Amino acid sequence: DVKVTQSSRYLVKRTGEKVFLECVQDMDHENMFWYRQDPGLGLRLIYFSYDVKMKEKGDIPEGYSVSREKKERFSLILESASTNQTSMYLCASALGIRGEELFFGSGTQLSVL
Amino acid sequence: AQKITQTQPGMFVQEKEAVTLDCTYDTSDQSYGLFWYKQPSSGEMIFLIYQGSYDEQNATEGRYSLNFQKARKSANLVISASQLGDSAMYFCAMRPVSGSARQLTFGSGTQLTVLP
Numbered sequence: 001d002v003k004v005t006q007s008s009r010y011l012v013k014r015t016g017e018k019v020f021l022e023c024v025q026d027m028d029h030e031n032m033f034w035y036r037q038d039p040g041l042g043l044r045l046i047y048f049s050y051d052v053k054m055k056e057k058g059d060i061p062e063g064y065s066v067s068r069e070k071k072e073r074f075s076l077i078l079e080s081a082s083t084n085q086t087s088m089y090l091c092a093s094a095l096g097i098r099g100e101e102l103f104f105g106s107g108t109q110l111s112v113l
Numbered sequence: 114a115q116k117i118t119q120t121q122p123g124m125f126v127q128e129k130e131a132v133t134l135d136c137t138y139d140t141s142d143q144s145y146g147l148f149w150y151k152q153p154s155s156g157e158m159i160f161l162i163y164q165g166s167y168d169e170q171n172a173t174e175g176r177y178s179l180n181f182q183k184a185r186k187s188a189n190l191v192i193s194a195s196q197l198g199d200s201a202m203y204f205c206a207m208r209p210v211s212g213s214a215r216q217l218t219f220g221s222g223t224q225l226t227v228l229p
Contacts, residue, residue: 009156031213031214031215033214033215040122040221041221042117042119042204042219042220042221042222043204043206043219044219045215045217048214048215050213050215056215058215088156090156090158092158094214101148101160101163102158102160102214102217103160104150104157104158104159105156105157106155106156106157107156107157109156
């Protein structure tokens, strides 16, 4: 069974902390994505990666960075967390550049106090 | 540019009845794909159904069907014989057919509650 695993379901951090959100997929997918989900706004793309060490900005990259050192792992980094980054973060992967469907993890609900 | 509009923040349906979740879209692309995803309380988004803009027939997957009306730019999800397990958030999304998954645009979602 396909699997995208996010390391934490709930996370509470303080303003100014450096935060790492980890995502691992076991499907050998080239493409991986980080989305942010906020009520009334749906999902918005933060960053995506189409290969190891390759990344591109999505629609809302400000305040975030990413790392993809291995094909199966895609990390989202908040260099200095702020309260407006309190949100649900969803990781996804897709096979090929035109994957018909995305496979999602269960999400990480991040609260920045 | 693409835009997806889901005008129903919340919907209620009685168990075993059918329900339609609305989705309208706007795009300048000639060929595009429309998707529906389900997000239960566990958080994981689950792909439900896909419709290509040039598909002649409406897509169906089990109890899910997509009522695609190209002229009206609508792609409504119909769930027949609702079950309690259908209670979830539902998202409509689209992207150009020639585009990549990176170009997927999501609507704001509809929270469906199935009543016993």
